[in-house]
Amino acid sequence: MSRNRKQENPIKGHPLTNQRRLLLELLRDTEGHVDAKGLYRRASARDESISQATVYRTLNLFKELGLVDEMRFGRIRCYYEVKQSPEHQHLVCKGCGKVMEIQNPHFQKLVNSVRQEHGFRVTKAELYLEGYCPECEDKEKKSDLHTG
């Protein structure tokens, strides 16, 4: 167990700079998603000399290397997240903006079915569901009682 001997470089073939290490760390600590701007802000908090250009360049590099993944939600801007698997299932609440990552077994069945039916080799699969979470649904009903 090479304790900290030399933190293995997760971006082999590319120098591991302080900026990249910081950004990678921030991305890994992120629950859910961040956008470039948000990442830049958080990074600035820890290294105020970091530039937006670096954030963008680094995100692009990480994307190429498959360390992060870019997603675009309906009206919300594009986010990044550490790629754990090439499959994602997202639930987005239009009321509070909350984004939840879920796991539903039917998803795999669906993907397999498409694979077979269309002869498609699927390398990435995403489900995007938009609607209202139970809390927001309740709120809406209550306000309907008052206005209606």
Next chain:
Amino acid sequence: MSRNRKQENPIKGHPLTNQRRLLLELLRDTEGHVDAKGLYRRASARDESISQATVYRTLNLFKELGLVDEMRFGRIRCYYEVKQSPEHQHLVCKGCGKVMEIQNPHFQKLVNSVRQEHGFRVTKAELYLEGYCPECEDKEKKSDLHTG
């Protein structure tokens, strides 16, 4: 010119201008997706005085009215399409860029399952699958034979 008695105004409460009529028609004639630029080009072909601003403003209006829907695919830019149903299933080939709209029965099951399990009222559902279509898959295999 108004040979059709009075084509029912699909954008009630908003004047139906020539530009809007044209854009609506183009959108309806579109198989699949268009982006703002592409729509502008096609519109220009039929009314060269139309402006990009009008295209953007009109698309935004149509979006609000629910006549069109905005989608964003991975690397490809954002597209619009007439909204037939709030559910979409897309297959995107990374080889040739082809975008196919599909129908798979497992999809509905998945959506229902999420609805029940998370108590979420789902208003929009999208499946995005990326990979390689059979043709591109073949090509890749053949080139592998030569290079590898």
Next chain:
DNA sequence: TTAAGTGCAAAGGCTTTGCAGCATA
């Protein structure tokens, strides 16, 4: 040491907006 990364600032796309004139209802 040297190829590669970084910050800065400017440039590039796409989209929105202010304004004066014009068209729809």
Next chain:
DNA sequence: TATGCTGCAAAGCCTTTGCACTTAA
């Protein structure tokens, strides 16, 4: 006729890029 749409051009975002300096390996 009056509200509201349109074209034009400018301004606003977000992202990329050129250049000289700095840094990881």
